[in-house]
Amino acid sequence: xxxxxxxxxxxxxxxxxxxxxxxxxxxxxxxxxxxxxxxxxxxxxxxxxxxxxxxxxxxxxxxxxxxxxxxxxxxxxxxxxxxxxxxxxxxxxxxxxxxxxxxxxxxxxxxxxxxxxxxxxxxxxxxxxxxxxxxxxxxxxxxxxxxxxxxxxxxxxxxxxxxxxxxxxxxxxxxxxxxxxxxxxxxxxxxxxxxxxxxxxxxxxxxxxxxxxxxxxxxxxxxxxxxxxxxxxxxxxxxxxxxxxxxxxxxxxxxxxxxxxxxxxxxxxxxxxxxxxxxxxxxxxxxxxxxxxxxxxxxxxxxxxxxxxxxxxxxxxxxx
Amino acid sequence: xxxxxxxxxxxxxxxxxxxxxxxxxxxxxxxxxxxxxxxxxxxxxxxxxxxxxxxxxxxxxxxxxxxxxxxxxxxxxxxxxxxxxxxxxxxxxxxxxxxxxxxxxxxxxxxxxxxxxxxxxxxxxxxxxxxxxxxxxxxxxxxxxxxxxxxxxxxxxxxxxxxxxxxxxxxxxxxxxxxxxxxxxxxxxxxxxxxxxxxxxxxxxxxxxxxxxxxxxxxxxxxxxxxxxxxxxxxxxxxxxxxxxxxxxxxxxxxxxxxxxxxxxxxxxxxxxxxxxxxxxxxxxxx
Amino acid sequence: xxxxxxxxxxxxxxxxxxxxxxxxxxxxxxxxxxxxxxxxxxxxxxxxxxxxxxxxxxxxxxxxxxxxxxxxxxxxxxxxxxxxxxxxxxxxxxxxxxxxxxxxxxxxxxxxxxxxxxxxxxxxxxxxxxxxxxxxxxxxxxxxxxxxxxxxxxxxxxxxxxxxxxxxxxxxxxxxxxxxxxxxxxxxxxxxxxxxxxxxxxxxxxxxxxxxxxxxxxxxxxxxxxxxxxxxxxxxxxxxxxxxxxxxxxxxxxxxxxxxxxxxxxxxxxxxxxxxxxxxxxxxxxxxxxxxxxxxxxxxxxxxxxxxxxxxxxxxxxxxxxxxxxxxxxxxxxxxx
Numbered sequence: 038x039x040x041x042x043x044x045x046x047x048x049x050x051x052x053x054x055x056x057x058x059x060x061x062x063x064x065x066x067x068x069x070x071x072x073x074x075x076x077x078x079x080x081x082x083x084x085x086x087x088x089x090x091x092x093x094x095x096x097x098x099x100x101x102x103x104x105x106x107x108x109x110x111x112x113x114x115x116x117x118x119x120x121x122x123x124x125x126x127x128x129x130x131x132x133x134x135x136x137x138x139x140x141x142x143x144x145x146x147x148x149x150x151x152x153x154x155x156x157x158x159x160x161x162x163x164x165x166x167x168x169x170x171x172x173x174x175x176x177x178x179x180x181x182x183x184x185x186x187x188x189x190x191x192x193x194x195x196x197x198x199x200x201x202x203x204x205x206x207x208x209x210x211x212x213x214x215x216x217x218x219x220x221x222x223x224x225x226x227x228x229x230x231x232x233x234x235x236x237x238x239x240x241x242x243x244x245x246x247x248x249x250x251x252x253x254x255x256x257x258x259x260x261x262x263x264x265x266x267x268x269x270x271x272x273x274x275x276x277x278x279x280x281x282x283x284x285x286x287x288x289x290x291x292x293x294x295x296x297x298x299x300x301x302x303x304x305x306x307x308x309x310x311x312x313x314x315x316x317x318x319x320x321x322x323x324x325x326x327x328x329x330x331x332x333x334x335x336x337x338x339x340x341x342x343x344x345x346x347x348x349x350x351x352x353x354x355x356x357x
Numbered sequence: 358x359x360x361x362x363x364x365x366x367x368x369x370x371x372x373x374x375x376x377x378x379x380x381x382x383x384x385x386x387x388x389x390x391x392x393x394x395x396x397x398x399x400x401x402x403x404x405x406x407x408x409x410x411x412x413x414x415x416x417x418x419x420x421x422x423x424x425x426x427x428x429x430x431x432x433x434x435x436x437x438x439x440x441x442x443x444x445x446x447x448x449x450x451x452x453x454x455x456x457x458x459x460x461x462x463x464x465x466x467x468x469x470x471x472x473x474x475x476x477x478x479x480x481x482x483x484x485x486x487x488x489x490x491x492x493x494x495x496x497x498x499x500x501x502x503x504x505x506x507x508x509x510x511x512x513x514x515x516x517x518x519x520x521x522x523x524x525x526x527x528x529x530x531x532x533x534x535x536x537x538x539x540x541x542x543x544x545x546x547x548x549x550x551x552x553x554x555x556x557x558x559x560x561x562x563x564x565x566x567x568x569x570x571x572x573x574x575x576x577x578x579x580x581x582x583x584x585x586x587x588x589x590x591x592x593x594x595x596x597x598x599x600x601x602x603x604x605x606x607x608x609x610x611x612x613x614x615x616x617x618x619x620x621x622x623x624x625x626x627x628x629x630x631x632x633x634x635x636x637x638x639x640x641x642x643x644x
Numbered sequence: 645x646x647x648x649x650x651x652x653x654x655x656x657x658x659x660x661x662x663x664x665x666x667x668x669x670x671x672x673x674x675x676x677x678x679x680x681x682x683x684x685x686x687x688x689x690x691x692x693x694x695x696x697x698x699x700x701x702x703x704x705x706x707x708x709x710x711x712x713x714x715x716x717x718x719x720x721x722x723x724x725x726x727x728x729x730x731x732x733x734x735x736x737x738x739x740x741x742x743x744x745x746x747x748x749x750x751x752x753x754x755x756x757x758x759x760x761x762x763x764x765x766x767x768x769x770x771x772x773x774x775x776x777x778x779x780x781x782x783x784x785x786x787x788x789x790x791x792x793x794x795x796x797x798x799x800x801x802x803x804x805x806x807x808x809x810x811x812x813x814x815x816x817x818x819x820x821x822x823x824x825x826x827x828x829x830x831x832x833x834x835x836x837x838x839x840x841x842x843x844x845x846x847x848x849x850x851x852x853x854x855x856x857x858x859x860x861x862x863x864x865x866x867x868x869x870x871x872x873x874x875x876x877x878x879x880x881x882x883x884x885x886x887x888x889x890x891x892x893x894x895x896x897x898x899x900x901x902x903x904x905x906x907x908x909x910x911x912x913x914x915x916x917x918x919x920x921x922x923x924x925x926x927x928x929x930x931x932x933x934x935x936x937x938x939x940x941x942x943x944x945x946x947x948x949x950x951x952x953x954x955x956x957x958x959x960x961x962x963x964x965x966x967x968x969x970x971x972x973x974x975x976x977x978x979x980x981x
Contacts, residue, residue, distance in 0.1 A: 094886060156890075484665075
């Protein structure tokens, strides 16, 4: 299977007034055709920054410091501004977290979809309009709502509009950054089903980013776990559930409440994420790790591949 | 001991870190202090008496009359210097009057709320919406010329400004979470006022005051230019500008240009000061 | 009933107390403040009988609350009284003679200020925090402190006297005055296809409009800049980028439109500044509008006319701010639907 996306040693730093924040540090993974990959982690772990980087949309004062992002065979970090503009929306597209704020409030939603279509194709306005209405139907919105303004739609519907725009040009990869966080659980389910449908219909790969690990496990083929800017584990979702390798992953899984168990205690991971402008030495997770060893406090753990699974932990490495 | 040492440390640090805003504040302050200095020491600085003619009429700038003489032969520089006093007086008196009425009313309105607040607010908002200069013209027309009358005209225009400022401040303080928090940790009322409310209020008052005075300078000059403010021969920049107008297009530029520049410079000083402070201290305050 | 209609009605109703308050304020200023208007006209040497008869004529002998009721009821009928000095024509008619001139100047100033403000504001807003932004901010502060008479005179000297490009004063060359339809010379000239009149009117309009517009543009610079910065930081702009729209399209099609909406609400307030500035501009350029009219009548101590003119200003300002609010409601679909 060809890889739609290959990320190699990607690092993204924010250059603030008095400090450098290493938001993404040396991350590598890949996404195959038609795969749904989930990226999970606490707030601030760098997953959103990573998502932005994949479209070269890292906001100021962030900078992509090193690494490669190979999308559909091309390293997008080497493309000109015009070339990357053409790729955005057509080869790779993004669905954002908060549908309330992501649509132009002064423009009818249908027209916004058409705008995207016309920016990348040679269609006429009528053709684009027809296509836009079809897209609305595909995502489950009635055609006549083409003429509505964003504030006239519910949150779930606005998200669907965004998905329609994301899918319009049949991209190879859709990045969904916390796509359901701002929505209620029922709508969440619907959106997730929609994603699966789109994957089946258009063969798009989807990168879903969320802090909700249950959601990720349900929908993803492969899962990546991020902590403090590092990709600490990456494997298929079944393998992850059955046998989580990294201690952080284990803690995350433990923290998922199970609706069938009565009198369950809410489990959380003690401590808090490290200060990324002044990280501790060695493994960034070591202050909170139940399996902490001496070497974890001193040296950064190596990146290892075990049975096709990526993990960054001293538990599996050769101690020097 | 430098003047800087007199300022609260945090304020000075903020000014220095603030880049262009810091420059604005400093330059504005220098200009304002400069004019205050001139007004205070006018008797010592001015080369001639501003009221009686010092030389032949409309002579261009020369070593004898550095800025030239006006239509009656009075030294422009001297009139400029003493004019500082006139405008400063008008500004000070009118601001004090505006504050004396606007601030207590704003306090009451914000604190008591209810019907009183609604009535006062709509009255003040209506006045505020009316063009300031025209309101000043109306009052000045009825009162007649004179320095004190002009102060009253200006005062009327700016009462709503101070009213709104204080009212808004009181309202936001009432809701302010940090006051609640301070009470929750057991801070005494007086301590709350001194440590939190007062510095905050002082900053806002300074910003509004500066921006207001900038506007007031221009309004006073406008009134003078229209002939509604001072009685001849009181030295006043706008007044002199008006007198020089008929000679200007014939090429006698100095009786008009120098008073005009003085007006602009003084307004600019207060304006820069106000805008700079406004940006540094968080912005969002509007006159 | 659509929410727009409800909004218009509510807003219109709110204007009424505002006008009422301003009318009362004018009354207070004119009558209750010290100074006997009659004495001011006829001077100290007048006989007591003359003073009395004049006071009767003006209704000044009645108790103040009766005066007030008369005043309000007259105003509600649109009667602004008659001039104390030239009593033939009603004040309202005299004002309407001068009103179009002020309107023309105000529109001219408005256009210039908005254009200058937009350009400088956009330049500043797209790259906040930089040197250019700082320059624009200084521009907005400096420009407002430019004393209108001084700037006007300087422009008159450079462009009128030295370069002889534009006339120095007045509204039009009297020989080519167009036929009176609206009183707005530019409009009338266009409507009657009177080319020489159009040219003359426009030439006379340039310097005063530019003076007024330049000084007031600073206000718009700041508004446009902050509104634009606010809009550009919003999520939907980033979303537009993610869809591959070009920066130019994003700026002009999305950012500016959204940025302009909150500015509309401020335009009502800026209108008051325009009117005030117009008085100074008219005086500087000998422009025959309401401003010069007002000053003229003040000089003659014609208090009835002065009062009527101020009242007119008050009503005019209130109505314009109503119109602006309605336009804003129309433009922002969030209110319309």
